[in-house]
Amino acid sequence: MTTLATQVSIAEALTTVLPDGLPFRFTAYDGSAAGPEDSAIHMHLASERGLSYVLTAPGDLGMVRAYVMGDLEITGVHPGNPYELMRLILDQFHFHRPRAAEALRIIRGLGWNHLKPPPPPPQEHLPKWRRTFEGLRHSKARDKSAIHHHYDVSNTFYEWVLGPSMTYTCAVYPHAGASLEEAQFEKYDLVARKLDLKPGMRLLDVGCGWGGMVRHAAREYGVTALGVTLSAAQAEWATAAIKREGLQDLAEVRYLDYRDVPERDFDAISSIGLTEHIGVRNYPAYFGFLHDRLKPGGRLLNHCITRPDNRFRNTGAFIDRYIFPDGELIGSGRIITEAQDAGFEVRHEENLREHYALTLAAWNENLVAHWDEAVAEVGHPTAKIWGLYLSASRAGFEHNTIQLHQVLATKPDARGDSHFPLRPTWGS
Structure with missing residues (x-):
């Protein structure tokens, strides 16, 4: 126990590291409080275990651990869509790192006993240094484990969140409504038009998810399409959807690492949401493989989340432990450079970040609409994680901390001809 002479309230400690104050009401189990009393959003730290989570993993990881375990309670926003809280945090949180003496005073005042880390929630993935038993980072075995962690949650859960299209990538809104x-x-149609798909062509879709692009290309363009995914659950769902739509003669989805695709001479390749999982150091091999699988004059469309700059840094602890283990992001400049160095000629790129914010808002709405079913399917902690992740990502796209780029490239033939028209033909 701390003495009265050295005791520090939880609210006092919080306001010390947030000198500009809180944009919402905060209370704690020790009776302390901070922030506007009339705020519609209220955050309550309910237990000593919650304080230990926060102190032993400063930043987003400790807060998420406490939230997932029920030690940090949030009211005033739906757990399936806490977007307003995420927006306030991005807009108004200005963190001040205390000096060593000040940090020591705070820890001593809160109690040294709170520096023993509680066990993390069972939904949390291992830290990077403990994943080595799965293989080296971005080895085939470790990539399979990372994909399983995120994409094999439950096909039923994804149906509720993603909607009938079962598409877990940025949509393109043709108009605001x-x-x-x-x-x-x-x-999907924009990707198909950029790739200039025509009946009889062969398309490879790497990281195909639940087969949305594969089915679209086969159904709408008469293309023979092969998709590959490292998620067994996705491959099973996609294969059933292909049969349901009567596309077996044109479309196929395999449970397979893209690096193991044996076929060559594809007319087009689409990569929609895979590059985030590749690892920046592996871009040369990734683009080299795709270049090798295309026929001369073929096109590649690379669609992925990016940073607004080209400085490499790891994703935050929350994203790495709970959402995308081993995921890496970099700017579109690095992606274009690596594609060019692999032999591609880059013909067009565009940033669709506002579209991803709209997409995430729609997924949050779907989660809220199916909240009771989602909780029954995956459990309350996992459902809360998804509400937090989707709404935080939406705020990130709106605040330009992350972006979404489509890069269109061609493989010139031996004479340097890219078989590309004088002007783009795909429209807006």
Whole structure:
């Protein structure tokens, strides 16, 4: 126990590291409080275990641990869509790192006993240094484990969140009032138009998810399409959807690492949401493989989340431990450079970050609409993690801390001809 002479309240400690104050009401189990009393959003630290989570993992990881375990309670926002809280944090949180003496005073005042880390929530993935038993980073075995952690949650859960299209990538909204399904159709069609797909062509879709692009290309363009995914659950769902739509003669999805695709001479390759999982150091091999699998004059469309700059840094602890283990992001400049160095000619790129914010808002709405079913399917902690992740990502795209780029490239033939028209033909 701390003495009265050295005791520090939890609210006092919090306001010390947030000198500009809190944009919402905060209370703690020790009776202390901070922030506007009339705020619609209220955060309550309910237990000593919650304080230990926060102190032993400063930043987003400790807060998330306490939230997932129920030690940090949030009211005033739906757990399936805490976007307003995420927006306030990005807009108004200005963290001040205390000096060593000040930090020591705070820790001593809160109690040294709170520096013993409680066990992390069972939903949390191992830290990077403990994942080595799965293999080296971005080895085939470790990539399979990382994909399983995120994408094999539950196909039923994903159906509720993603909607009928079962598309877990940025949609393209043709107009402000478009529905999510209209926007996902437009995204696939934009990719198809950029690739200039025509009946009889062969398409490879790497990291194909639940087969949305594969089915769209086969159904709408008469293309023979092969998709590959490292998620067994995705491959099973996609194969059933292909049969349901009667596309077996044109479309196929395999449970396979893209690096193990044996076929060559594809007319087009689409990569929609895979590059984030590749690892920046592996870009030369990644683009080299795709270049090798294309026929001369073929096109590649690379669609992925990016940073607004080209400085490499790891993703935050929350994203790495709970969402995308081993995921890495970099700017579009690095992606274009690596594609060019692999032999591609880059012909077009565009940033769709506002579209991803709209997409995430729609997924949050779907989660809220199916909240009770989602909780029954995956449990309350996992459902809360998804609400937090989707809303925080939406705020990130709106605040330009992350972006979404499509890069269109061609493989010139031996004479340097890219078989590309004088002007783009795909429209807006």
